[in-house]
Amino acid sequence: MKRDVFQAIADPTRRAIIALVAIQAMTPNAIAAHFDTSRQAVSKHLRILTECELVQQEQRGREIYYSLEIHKMKEIDDWLEQYRKIWEKRFDQLGELLEVMKEKKV
Amino acid sequence: MKRDVFQAIADPTRRAIIALVAIQAMTPNAIAAHFDTSRQAVSKHLRILTECELVQQEQRGREIYYSLEIHKMKEIDDWLEQYRKIWEKRFDQLGELLEVMKEKKV
């Protein structure tokens, strides 16, 4: 089953995990300590995040450190780009509107 | 059941609908013509998109025109902001690295 980034960030727990490993690499156990779910549930989330390459593993002894793969987050940003153009355009139009209003002294 | 924006954009069909209504306001029928699912399925997606205020309805006679609520897309952008800082920082560090490499003529 193929998962994409958007599905990965849909779950609030996964977004929280992303926020955690963005700051520093963490082990599943350490991550699970932040939630009131089981370690295995967190492990499942990490599996999904790994599958769509949002996080990276690094084995150190018997511990595995997970860290954020930031370029995948940029992928979301790239998708947003097309819409950013729209809201910036709207903002420009607002600027124009304000200009017109100023000229007409409304 | 409360739905958030991230769950709304998780579905590929919904992202396609967003892309459609971003260009111009469209009726459910017109939107459904772009997909090989039933009109009712599209209607369900529109319901979800409306619930989390990603699209806007405008009744015109017996037709309902749906259009994108662009400020909600900006909400996703706001969430991304914290991570944008990270990848821009990485980019800066890459710049520094390149500087060092140039100085040392590696």
Added chain:
DNA sequence: GACACGTGCAACCGTTTGGTTGCATAATGT
């Protein structure tokens, strides 16, 4: 070697999701 620790995986389970079909309702055209 024996044991505890850190982790992933499989099996199971209730809930949600995304789809279908059928129907009700309101606006339009004849």
Added chain:
DNA sequence: ACATTATGCAACCAAACGGTTGCACGTGTC
């Protein structure tokens, strides 16, 4: 008035999701 069109809603269904528990496996520690 009557048929047609545009739409939403309810009921149903298979598949996926997110969680649990139990277990297996590799790694350190004694």
